[in-house]
Amino acid sequence: MTKIYPSAQAALDGILRDGMLIAAGGFGLCGIPELLIAALRDSGVKDLTVASNNAGVDGFGLGQLLETRQVKKMISSYVGENAEFMRQYLSGELELEFNPQGTLAERMRAGGAGIPGFYTATGVGTVIAEGKDVKTFNGRDYILETGIVADLAIVKAWKADPSGNLIFRKTARNFNVPAATCGRICVAEVEEIVPLGSLDPDHIHLPGIYVHRLVQGTHEKRIEQRTTRKREAAQ
Template sequence: MEHTSGRHRDKVRASVADALAPLFDGARVMVGGFGLCGNAEALIAGVVAHGARDLHLISNNAGNLGKGLAQWLRAGIVKKVTCTYLGNNDDLHAARESGAVELEVIPQGTFVERIRAAGAGIPAFYTPTGVGTVVAEGKETRAFGGRTYLLEEALSADFALIRCHRADPFGNARFWRTARNFSPLMAMAAKTTIAEADELVALGAIDPDDVHLPGIFVHRVVEVREHEDPFEYRRVRARP
């Protein structure tokens, strides 16, 4: 029986380049974030610098306004995108129209549940979402309690790149507000999860009851204190 040493020590990496070292051409890469909210900005930029190509990007939006994952599209390092929403992401529309990128668009709840299932060891599940729509084409259906459901398969990846507010050296992580979104699920579904933490804190600094993502799902941690955190659509109201 092959015996390999555990992966759950020495997770903290000194640099983004070090954290991304295992990335390879053709990898399936999940990236957390809802649009530009909760983006692992340094890791996203670091992938372009790494030079890996032909990536299968699995992310809700694949960037916007030329920022975030739009940098990967502009760099031409993506061969396929699995996402839920393009919106006004002109780089993704252009990459789709030119045929530079193969595009797969799926419902958001199905997207995240497929990812969750992969992380939880469930190969497929039935969902009501998409029945009677183009999403159902070619998929098995089954009735439970008189309602029809679609069989959807788990979605896994080689890497997950996530952004967290705070992490400890084991990879226990907390997120800030709505920046959490897909990241904890992607962390579960990837063979190697790399976390970009706004702040690296000591073991024990995060109360066990306050851990959003247990470190078992995180393999590499890099602290990045400065972030742009761009506003995608800044809306405010006047003070009374």
């Protein structure tokens, strides 16, 4: 059976339902599964819980799902670049479970590895620790964090082969690898699908065993923060 689907909508067909927990790769606008997010928006699925480092920006990426009120809860590390995210949270319209960035990545990785929980010193003595089990190891307090196992993982890669082996380009690896592993079903969008056997095994970042469906597409590649300087005058 092929893993390759003709469109993002087709790749999500038969998977979506209201109330799902979705793990989404990406960091800001870097390496986000923009085609799959747009397909989620168009599907009308609602009451979603989304585990992602952030929610992109207003009107693009996961920000689209916030604008259409399809997300009821975010599990995130950062909200600063998305005004609608901040507005919904501060007004009580959106649930938010804050996670330190490394903790969120490890929660996804742990879920993908079959580890139900782990102890970390990050967040001890802060609101992050409220209601969590605390244990002392070698004289230092640690809090229990649980692994994340998502109903669906959506990720973005640079290259794939038909078996679903993935290569991510530079910093676009970010949260994509742990997000992919923690999904019961993983759908990946890629820039290019190459013939089977053409990828160097040593260059593969995510084995195809984790990937259930693939879609190839064209991506916008927006720049989240553009910084420029005046051109120096010619000497």
